[in-house]
Amino acid sequence: MTDDKTFVIAIDGPAASGKGTLARKLAAHFDYALLDTGALYRAVGLNVARHGGDPEKEADAVAAARALGDMDLSDPAIRGESTGALASKVAAIPAVRDILLAFQRDFAESPPGGKTGAILDGRDIGTVVCPDADVKIYIIADVETRAKRRFLEQYGPNGTEAQYEAILADLVQRDARDMNRSTAPLKPAKNAHLLDTTNSDIEAVFEAALGLISKEQANV
Template sequence: MTVIAIDGPAASGKGTLARKLAAHFDYAHLDTGALYRAVGLSVLRAGGRTDNEADAVAAAGKVAEVDLTDPELRTESTGAAASKVAAIPAVRQILLDYQRDFAAHPPGGKAGAVLDGRDIGTVICPEADHKIFITADVETRAKRRFLEIFGEDGAPDEYEIILAELRERDERDMNRSAAPLKPAEDAHLLDTTNSDIEAVFQKALSLING
């Protein structure tokens, strides 16, 4: 069973890379961030507070009931909610077993799994066969997210809002007490600031194939 761990901050390209690697190797793929987004969205829809442990834990206990393809999971407001619930240790513990079971027993009888998130190589799958940490400067990541949401027609103030939100999320993710965002000591670092996804994909393949 082969496990590939892809970590990195928001809008770094880790999800796109993970999907391409999963397709290339015919492995199962899990966007672990979607689990936290599902918890955050559930809290918001229930009228709760994303920084309240009881509200977040209740939502985490029902994460299997959430449709992980719901388009609302991809909004910036849901992303911000996910970052807040992810800082709660009890929520992380509830989702830990789900993620580890996915890696150990990939659905569909697949021969391997690719998991992307913020603590895959450090906490979820520290024994992963391959670990890659994707990063890019925050301005580049904000521009990517801006183009993804608004295309070329977005207003400058919308870019500034996204940039501020990403900086806030980076600060929260890197400084939280529970599984802070950081590269595993044995992870390969890939900076995507000046690279397109195909170049990053080819570099990742070369690292994995050795």
């Protein structure tokens, strides 16, 4: 465990793999504090864009990261598809990651609300943010499946082929950027449990994760 009081679960994976949905269900089940770390980077990227900055320029992204406030994380605009691309760009800047790292680690070590556990989902939780997490889960799914999920979320059954292709292209680009960045690239931790959601619904994935977590809790 990270310390005597907090049980930490790290959930990583690419965009639209289902890690956020799984994290929310697990947090509700165990009554653990939940941090969607991607929201931090989305908020930074969105603030850069709103101030006319360049999300790939270090000075602009660092200024936005330092000015990040609680209200930024509740802004509905951070869930937009275009904001996800901005997040991937600012996340590739080491100085931005350094600024947000302390916030994430503090959350894991001292969860808000007096919770006895913390769940963090993102792209480098098990490898960088919480390398000593009690349970590490890495969610995978093929990019076409992830694109279809995001497509249905954004446009429903009446979306066009062109809209699907645009989402697919964006996810391919984001995967490449996240996996190949020099700092904290997206990859499973050596001791992470891999869960493939390509052909599994959320309930099946949830039950599999529960089994992994319950086993580790029994050993604490």
